[in-house]
Amino acid sequence: xxxxxxxxxxxxxxxxxxxxxxxxxxxxxxxxxxxxxxxxxxxxxxxxxxxxxxxxxxxxxxxxxxxxxxxxxxxxxxxxxxxxxxxxxxxxxxxxxxxxxxxx
Amino acid sequence: xxxxxxxxxxxxxxxxxxxxxxxxxxxxxxxxxxxxxxxxxxxxxxxxxxxxxxxxxxxxxxxxxxxxxxxxxxxxxxxxxxxxxxxxxxxxxxxxxxxxxxxxxxxxxxxxxxxxxxxxxxxxxxxxxxxxxxxxxxxxxxxxxxxxxxxxxxxxxxxxxxxxxxxxxxxxxxxxxxxxxxxxxxxxxxxxxxxxxxxxxxxxxxxxxxxxxxxxxxxxxxxxxxxxxxxxxxxxxxxxxxxxxxxxxxxxxxxxxxxxxxxxxxxxxxxxxxxxxxxxxxxxxxxxxxxxxxxxxxxxxxxxxxxxxxxxxxxxxxxxxxxxxxxxxxxxxxxxxxxxxxxxxxxxxxxxxxxxxxxxxxxxxxxxxxxxxxxxxxxxxxxxxxxxxxxxxxxxxxxxxxxxxxxxxxxxxxxxxxxxxxxxxxxxxxxxxxxxxxxxxxxxxxxxxxxxxxxxxxxxxxxxxxxxxxxxxxxxxxxxxxxxxxxxxxxxxxxxxxxxxxxxxxxxxxxxxxxxxxxxxxxxxxxxxxxxxxxxxxxxxxxxxxxxxxxxxxxxxxxxxxxxxxxxxxxxxxxxxxxxxxxxxxxxxxxxxxxxxxxxxxxxxxxxxxxxxxxxxxxxxxxxxxxxxxxxxxxxxxxxxxxxxxxxxxxxxxxxxxxxxxxxxxxxxxxxxxxxxxxxxxxxxxxxx
Numbered sequence: 198x199x200x201x202x203x204x205x206x207x208x209x210x211x212x213x214x215x216x217x218x219x220x221x222x223x224x225x226x227x228x229x230x231x232x233x234x235x236x237x238x239x240x241x242x243x244x245x246x247x248x249x250x251x252x253x254x255x256x257x258x259x260x261x262x263x264x265x266x267x268x269x270x271x272x273x274x275x276x277x278x279x280x281x282x283x284x285x286x287x288x289x290x291x292x293x294x295x296x297x298x299x300x301x
Numbered sequence: 302x303x304x305x306x307x308x309x310x311x312x313x314x315x316x317x318x319x320x321x322x323x324x325x326x327x328x329x330x331x332x333x334x335x336x337x338x339x340x341x342x343x344x345x346x347x348x349x350x351x352x353x354x355x356x357x358x359x360x361x362x363x364x365x366x367x368x369x370x371x372x373x374x375x376x377x378x379x380x381x382x383x384x385x386x387x388x389x390x391x392x393x394x395x396x397x398x399x400x401x402x403x404x405x406x407x408x409x410x411x412x413x414x415x416x417x418x419x420x421x422x423x424x425x426x427x428x429x430x431x432x433x434x435x436x437x438x439x440x441x442x443x444x445x446x447x448x449x450x451x452x453x454x455x456x457x458x459x460x461x462x463x464x465x466x467x468x469x470x471x472x473x474x475x476x477x478x479x480x481x482x483x484x485x486x487x488x489x490x491x492x493x494x495x496x497x498x499x500x501x502x503x504x505x506x507x508x509x510x511x512x513x514x515x516x517x518x519x520x521x522x523x524x525x526x527x528x529x530x531x532x533x534x535x536x537x538x539x540x541x542x543x544x545x546x547x548x549x550x551x552x553x554x555x556x557x558x559x560x561x562x563x564x565x566x567x568x569x570x571x572x573x574x575x576x577x578x579x580x581x582x583x584x585x586x587x588x589x590x591x592x593x594x595x596x597x598x599x600x601x602x603x604x605x606x607x608x609x610x611x612x613x614x615x616x617x618x619x620x621x622x623x624x625x626x627x628x629x630x631x632x633x634x635x636x637x638x639x640x641x642x643x644x645x646x647x648x649x650x651x652x653x654x655x656x657x658x659x660x661x662x663x664x665x666x667x668x669x670x671x672x673x674x675x676x677x678x679x680x681x682x683x684x685x686x687x688x689x690x691x692x693x694x695x696x697x698x699x700x701x702x703x704x705x706x707x708x709x710x711x712x713x714x715x716x717x718x719x720x721x722x723x724x725x726x727x728x729x730x731x732x733x734x735x736x737x738x739x740x741x742x743x744x745x746x747x748x749x750x751x752x753x754x755x756x757x758x759x760x761x762x763x764x765x766x767x768x769x770x771x772x773x774x775x776x777x778x779x780x781x782x783x784x785x786x787x788x789x790x791x792x793x794x795x796x797x798x799x800x801x802x803x804x805x806x807x808x809x810x811x812x813x814x815x816x817x818x819x820x821x822x823x824x825x826x827x828x829x830x831x832x833x834x835x836x837x838x839x840x841x842x843x844x845x846x847x848x849x850x851x852x853x854x855x856x857x858x859x860x861x862x863x864x865x866x867x868x869x870x871x872x873x874x875x876x877x878x879x880x881x882x883x884x885x886x887x888x889x890x891x892x893x894x895x896x897x898x899x900x901x902x903x904x905x906x907x908x909x910x911x912x913x914x915x916x917x918x919x920x921x922x923x924x925x926x927x928x929x930x931x932x933x934x935x936x937x938x939x940x941x942x943x944x945x946x947x948x949x950x951x952x953x954x955x956x957x958x959x960x961x962x963x964x965x966x967x968x969x970x971x972x973x974x975x976x977x978x979x980x981x982x983x984x985x986x987x988x989x990x
Binding site for chain 1 (some may be wrong): 366369371397398400401404405429460517518549551552555556559582589591662681685686689690693694699794795797798
C-alpha cells in the first residue's frame with residue numbers, strides 16, 4: 198500500500214480540478230461510511246471548494262458532500278485536469294472553469 | 302398464514318435525503334405514530350395505509366447509507382429487517398443519485414429481502430439528463446422498480462400495487478448476487494461451510510450474508526456468530542485476501558459491489574447531458590462561499606431567533622392571559638378566603654406549574670418551525686459546513702451545531718438531535734455541554750428578573766449577555782472535556798450536501814409537531830409530577846398561623862413552616878455565599894425539576910394573595926426584597942447549574958449511562974456554585990449589594 202503515497206491527497210486539489218480516487222486510508226468504520234456515501238476507489242471527484250483551510254466540498258457522481266480537511270488528507274487521488282497546485286485561496290467561482298461545467 | 306394476506310408490514314429503507322419521509326407521509330397520511338426502538342432512542346415512525354381493502358403497517362426506518370454497524374441508525378435498520386422480517390421492503394432511491402443509492406440496494410439484495418424499488422425524484426433525474434431503462438434495470442436486479450415523485454404524490458398507487466404483488470407472491474429464492482471474484486468467493490464458501498451448523502442460518506442467503514459481514518469485520522455480526530475458532534478462521538481468511546489481493550477485504554468488497562452497480566447502470570442508464578450547474582449549485586456558490594456565506598448564515602440564524610422570540614411574544618401573551626383567567630375562574634368556585642386543599646392544588650400547583658410551561662409553547666413551536674424550514678430546505682447542512690470552521694476549534698463537529706441551535710429552544714430535543722453525530726465521543730461531548738446553551742425555559746426567568754431590576758436600556762444587552770455567556774461556557778466546556786475525559790482524535794467531518802428543495806407545508810407542520818410534541822409531553826408528565834410534588838412541599842405540613850397576623854402575613858407564615866420553607870432554610874447557610882435567601886433556595890429546588898418552575902415557585906412564594914398572581918406585582922415584590930446583584934446571581938446560577946430533571950433523564954438515556962448524567966449534573970452545578978459565589982462576593986466587595 199506504500200505506492201499510494203505517491204499520489205497527492207484530495208486536500209491538495211484546487212477548486213475546479215477533477216481527479217480519480219486511488220486509495221483511501223481511513224479507519225475501518227469510516228472507510229465503510231465513505232464507500233457507502235459514494236467515495237470509493239476508482240470514482241471521479243471534482244473539487245468544488247477548497248480554500249486551504251477548513252472543510253472542503255467535493256462532487257462525487259453528481260452529488261455534493263462536505264469532507265473535513267483531516268479526512269480529505271487521507272484520500273489519495275490522481276488528478277485528471279492539469280491544476281494540482283497547492284491549495285491557494287481560490288474562490289469557489291473558479292469552479293466555473295472546471296471541465297464539464299459549462300454554464301447553462 | 303391466512304392473516305398475512307389481509308395485514309402485513311412494509312418497511313421503508315433508503316439513504317438520508319432520498320425523499321423517504323415524504324413517501325412515508327404520502328402513504329400513511331395522518332395515521333403515523335412516532336416511538337422509539339427498544340433500548341436505543343432512534344425514532345421509530347409507523348403508520349397505517351389501506352390499499353384495496355388490505356391494511357399495511359408501514360415502518361419508516363432511519364435514513365442510512367449501508368447495512369454496516371457504523372451508526373446506531375444502521376444497526377437499528379438492520380436489526381429490524383433481520384428480526385422483524387417485514388413482508389415487503391420498499392427501498393427508496395434518489396434516482397438522480399443512482400450509483401450511491403444502489404450501494405444500499407445491493408446489500409438489501411444480499412440479505413435476500415423481498416424488495417420493491419421506488420425510483421424517487423425521477424423528475425429531477427430527468428432534469429439532470431439521466432434516462433433509465435427501468436425494464437432492463439428491473440430485470441438485471443430481479444426486483445420491481447416503480448418511478449415516483451414524492452412531493453407531487455406521483456406513483457403512489459403503482460408503488461402500492463407492486464408492494465401487494467410482492468407480498469402475495471413469495472420472493473423467488475434466487476435473486477442475482479454480486480460475484481466477488483474467485484479469491485473472495487472461496488473465502489465466503491469456506492466460512493459458509495463452517496456456519497452450516499448454526500441453527501439460525503439454515504437459509505443459504507442469510508448464511509452468505511453473515512459470511513460476508515464476517516469478512517468485512519462487522520463487530521456486531523462477529524459478536525453474534527463467530528465463536529473463538531471461527532473468529533480465528535475469519536482473521537486467517539482476511540489475512541489471506543490482504544496478501545493475495547493487496548488490500549483490506551472491506552475495500553475489496555466495496556469495489557466489487559460498485560463494479561456490480563456500474564455493470565447494471567451501463568446497461569440501463571443513459572446520461573444525455575453532462576452534469577451541469579443546477580439552480581441548487583448556483584445557490585451554493587453564494588451560500589457556501591467562504592466570505593459571503595458567513596453573513597448569510599448569521600442573518601438566517603438571526604431570523605430564526607426573531608421568529609421565535611419576537612413573533613412568539615403575541616401568542617404567548619394570549620396564553621398567559623387565558624391561564625390567568627382560568628385560574629381566577631377556578632378560584633371563584635370556592636368561597637373567598639377558603640383554605641380548600643383541592644383549590645390550592647388546582648390553582649397554585651397544577652395550573653401555575655403546567656400553565657407556565659404551556660404559555661411557552663408558541664416560542665418552542667416557532668423555533669422548531671424555523672429549524673424544520675432550515676432542515677427541509679437543505680440549508681441546515683450548509684449551516685453545519687459554515688459552522689464547522691469554528692466548531693472544529695472547540696473539538697466539536699460542524700454537525701454539533703444543529704443540536705446546539707435546537708438547544709436554544711429546549712435541551713431535551715437538542716440532546717435527541719445529538720444523534721446526527723456519528724461517533725460516541727462527539728455525541729457525548731455535545732450532550733454534556735448542551736445544558737449551557739440557554740434554553741427556552743430560562744427565558745421566563747430572565748424575562749421576570751431583568752425588567753424587575755435593570756433599566757430598560759440594559760434589558761436587551763443583559764439577555765444577550767446571558768445567551769453569549771452560555772455559548773462561551775459551552776465552548777470552554779467542550780474543550781475541557783476533549784482534553785480530559787473524552788480525549789481522542791476528532792473524527793473528520795463527512796456529510797452530504799443534499800440539493801435545495803422547496804419545503805412543503807405538510808412536512809414543516811409534521812416536523813414542528815414531532816419535536817414540539819416532545820416538549821408538550823415533558824410538560825404533561827415530568828413537569829406536572831414535579832409541580833404537584835413541589836406544591837405538596839409548599840403546603841405540608843400545614844400549620845395554623847397566629848390569628849393576629851394579616852392574611853398575607855399568615856400565608857407567608859404557612860409557607861415558611863412548610864417542608865419547602867424548611868428545606869430552603871436548611872440550605873440557607875450553603876446559599877448565603879451566593880447572596881440567596883431561603884425563598885430563592887426553595888425556588889431553585891423547583892428549578893431542579895424544570896428551570897421555568899423557578900418563576901412559578903417565586904410566584905407562589907411571593908404572590909400568596911391569589912389576586913396578585915401576575916408578573917407585574919411579583920416584580921415589585923422582588924424589587925423590594927432583593928438587590929440587582931442578587932437577581933444577576935440567580936440568573937447566572939440558573940444559566941449554568943442544575944440541569945432540569947427531563948434533561949437528566951434524557952441525557953442518561955442518550956449517553957447510555959447514568960454516570961454521564963450524574964457527571965453533567967454535578968459538574969455544572971459545582972461550576973455554577975463557584976462562579977456565582979465569586980461574582981456575588983466580588984460584587985458585594987465593590988459595594989453593589
